[in-house]
Amino acid sequence: MPEIDELENRINALTEADIESGLAFFRSKLKEAEASYLNSCVRCGLCANSCHYYRATPELENVPVRKLGYIVATFKASFTSLGRIAPGLVNAKPFTREIIRCWIDSVFGRCSLCGRCSINCTIGIPLPSLFRAARATLASMDLVPLDLQATVNNSLKYGNNMAIEQEEWIETVEWIEEELQAEVEDQNAKLPLDKIGAKYLFTVNPREAKFFPLSLQASAKVFWAAKENWTMAKDVGWDLTNYGLFNCNDDQAGTIFKNMATAMDRLKCETLVIGECGHGYQSARWMGPEWLKAHFPYPVVSFLEVMDEYLEQDKIKVDKTKNQQIVTLHDPCNLVRHGGIVEPQRRVLRQSVEHFVEMSPYGHENFCCGGGGGQLSMSKYTARRMNAGGVKARQIADTMAKIVATPCHNCVDQLMELNKEYSLKIQIKTVAELVANALVLTSRKDKT
Amino acid sequence: MTFFDGFLYGALLVAIMWAGYALVYIWFRTRNFGKRELFSAPAGSQVGGAIYAFTWAMLPWAKESIRGNLISYAMGIAYHVGIFTAIALLVIYIFPALHDLTAIFLYYIIPFALAFGVIGGISLLIKRMLNPILRAISSPDDYFSNTSATLFVGLALATLLLSRIWITRLWFISAIVLFIYIPFSKIRHCLFFFITRYHFGAFFGRRGCMPPSKTKV
Ligand code: SF4
Numbered sequence: 001m002p003e004i005d006e007l008e009n010r011i012n013a014l015t016e017a018d019i020e021s022g023l024a025f026f027r028s029k030l031k032e033a034e035a036s037y038l039n040s041c042v043r044c045g046l047c048a049n050s051c052h053y054y055r056a057t058p059e060l061e062n063v064p065v066r067k068l069g070y071i072v073a074t075f076k077a078s079f080t081s082l083g084r085i086a087p088g089l090v091n092a093k094p095f096t097r098e099i100i101r102c103w104i105d106s107v108f109g110r111c112s113l114c115g116r117c118s119i120n121c122t123i124g125i126p127l128p129s130l131f132r133a134a135r136a137t138l139a140s141m142d143l144v145p146l147d148l149q150a151t152v153n154n155s156l157k158y159g160n161n162m163a164i165e166q167e168e169w170i171e172t173v174e175w176i177e178e179e180l181q182a183e184v185e186d187q188n189a190k191l192p193l194d195k196i197g198a199k200y201l202f203t204v205n206p207r208e209a210k211f212f213p214l215s216l217q218a219s220a221k222v223f224w225a226a227k228e229n230w231t232m233a234k235d236v237g238w239d240l241t242n243y244g245l246f247n248c249n250d251d252q253a254g255t256i257f258k259n260m261a262t263a264m265d266r267l268k269c270e271t272l273v274i275g276e277c278g279h280g281y282q283s284a285r286w287m288g289p290e291w292l293k294a295h296f297p298y299p300v301v302s303f304l305e306v307m308d309e310y311l312e313q314d315k316i317k318v319d320k321t322k323n324q325q326i327v328t329l330h331d332p333c334n335l336v337r338h339g340g341i342v343e344p345q346r347r348v349l350r351q352s353v354e355h356f357v358e359m360s361p362y363g364h365e366n367f368c369c370g371g372g373g374g375q376l377s378m379s380k381y382t383a384r385r386m387n388a389g390g391v392k393a394r395q396i397a398d399t400m401a402k403i404v405a406t407p408c409h410n411c412v413d414q415l416m417e418l419n420k421e422y423s424l425k426i427q428i429k430t431v432a433e434l435v436a437n438a439l440v441l442t443s444r445k446d447k448t
Numbered sequence: 449m450t451f452f453d454g455f456l457y458g459a460l461l462v463a464i465m466w467a468g469y470a471l472v473y474i475w476f477r478t479r480n481f482g483k484r485e486l487f488s489a490p491a492g493s494q495v496g497g498a499i500y501a502f503t504w505a506m507l508p509w510a511k512e513s514i515r516g517n518l519i520s521y522a523m524g525i526a527y528h529v530g531i532f533t534a535i536a537l538l539v540i541y542i543f544p545a546l547h548d549l550t551a552i553f554l555y556y557i558i559p560f561a562l563a564f565g566v567i568g569g570i571s572l573l574i575k576r577m578l579n580p581i582l583r584a585i586s587s588p589d590d591y592f593s594n595t596s597a598t599l600f601v602g603l604a605l606a607t608l609l610l611s612r613i614w615i616t617r618l619w620f621i622s623a624i625v626l627f628i629y630i631p632f633s634k635i636r637h638c639l640f641f642f643i644t645r646y647h648f649g650a651f652f653g654r655r656g657c658m659p660p661s662k663t664k665v
């Protein structure tokens with residue numbers, strides 16, 4: 001059965017009590033800040049062009065304020081006196097099946113939670129925080145698109161979102177370790193698992209284990225070159241992804257995040273290092289403590305910051321002439337606009353590649369690739385995702401770059417699809433892959 | 449002063465007090481939603497982010513949405529300057545003692561500010577009516593808010609230029625209507641703009657995203 005019908009069935013099956021409790025849940029997700037945002041929009045429409053969905057298809061439903069409007073309409077109808085007395089004056093609309101359909105279509109189907117609209121909003125409304133409240137409400141009513149929820153369920157059941165069994169994980173790590181040893185001709189090059197008291201607990205995207213072992217090998221090579229005391233978890237806790245950030249079910253997100261927190265406690269590491277992943281970084285660095293309602297006694301850093309520090313402290317040396325092609329950088333929204341990691345990747349790339357060019361715009365103004373917000377896992381919206389990704393494709397094409405570096409495996413996936421769809425003829429690499437390629441291995445034989 | 453004028457003054461005062469009281473009430477209602485306790489370790493300063501949000505982030509070149517809509521931005525600025533000027537003029541009219549002190553502004557600066565305000569208000573209204581996207585996202589309140597505020601600014605200008613008592617009375621009536629309407633309307637952003645922008649700056653400031661780092665190629 002196509003999912004659109006499946007979701008529709010679930011909407012039709014809602015009882016009035018379900019709808020009421022959904023509304024109560026929505027209310028519980030709002031704090032003073034969100035209540036203020038919901039009172040602030042002046043419907044100037046200036047956010048329209050900031051959204052890649054609207055840029056790609058300039059139609060009403062893609063305008064950020066239109067998506068916000070459905071949420072504001074419910075808020076006004078349910079929680080403001082004026083919305084109850086004169087709904088027509090302020091477009092207040094009660095929380096009905098009809099508006100629920102609009103919520104689903106706009107917050108799941110037309111938004112990657114990239115936050116570009118918020119930095120362009122006249123007032124400064126952080127729209128994604130309201131879209132998240134709406135997604136959370138829908139999650140509480142069991143109205144999350146099935147395949148997005150399936151990804152979350154995988155993490156809850158297996159401890160990683162690709163349902164990789166522990167045995168398979170360990171075998172993959174051992175195999176990558178052999179490859180690394182062959183590459184650097186050093187039997188001591190290790191991908192340590194469960195090393196108690198290591199300085200860094202390194203976490204990875206399961207896609208690296210499943211489809212992109214070279215990414216993990218590259219990160220391990222950097223650690224090896226820096227003679228780092230690091231480890232990964234053997235059991236759950238090695239996966240940095242958390243699609244609970246996208247279905248916005250905070251309980252599930254917290255449970256998934258707990259895997260990493262528990263691994264940190266168990267292995268007594270000093271620092272939690274998040275591999276190259278945008279949403280993984282936002283989840284662990286910013287949301288994890290909120291989900292668990294706990295202050296962490298250890299820092300959470302991005303692997304980009306680690307590589308940046310290695311270069312700054314001369315722990316590794318790179319020769320940029322080893323990366324001769326033009327390289328541009330795609331900024332993952334969760335890492336840059338919402339994460340605050342903007343410069344480390346640039347400092348690293350400037351030292352590691354010969355020709356580095358920025359996209360236009362870049363940094364915190366960069367466009368989403370289209371794969372964020374869980375879009376990659378929601379098959380019913382694939383056509384919209386690929387269409388919206390056209391904005392990114394044009395940005396890339398304009399740089400004339402041959403390589404797009406991006407510190408995020410979700411972005412890698414989307415960029416690979418865009419590469420095909422828009423015939424970009426580019427290679428997509430993580431930052432670590434470029435650094436690993438440029439490493440100058442002074443004390444050991446350089447095989448790169 | 450006639451009885452009618454006295455009534456207008458009184459009604460205006462009540463309307464202003466109503467607007468102030470109602471806005472504070474709405475603000476308290478949003479405060480009742482409660483504060484969110486934060487647990488993640490900050491990477492930057494909330495205050496720094498908020499200061500940035502109210503300063504550099506407001507400049508025309510700071511946002512793509514403004515860079516690409518400079519005319520709308522200019523019209524918006526003119527409109528708001530006009531509204532604040534009209535309110536200032538209202539205060540001058542309520543307290544005649546201020547007349548002499550502000551005479552130079554009254555004749556040389558205020559009329560221009562009000563005229564720009566009227567142009568700004570009307571142009572934004574026309575834009576809202578003509579642009580299909582804006583039309584679709586608009587509620588009746590958007591039109592009524594704009595019209596009532598523009599009328600208030602326009603009548604302030606007419607009062608100043610034409611010095612007719614009936615125009616002054618109309619201006620006072622428009623002010624009464626406007627102040628009564630503010631809490632019901634999107635003009636409440638006169639309060640929520642500051643609250644929202646503070647939260648916006650504090651959120652991004654805490655995460656070290658604001659002020660944005662100066663990247664260089
Ligand atoms: S820019 Fe902000 S205030 Fe203007 S319509 Fe969009 S969300 Fe509303």
Ligand code: SF4
Binds near residue numbers: 050117
């Ligand atoms: S968060 Fe991004 S995708 Fe969603 S409406 Fe805003 S700009 Fe568009």
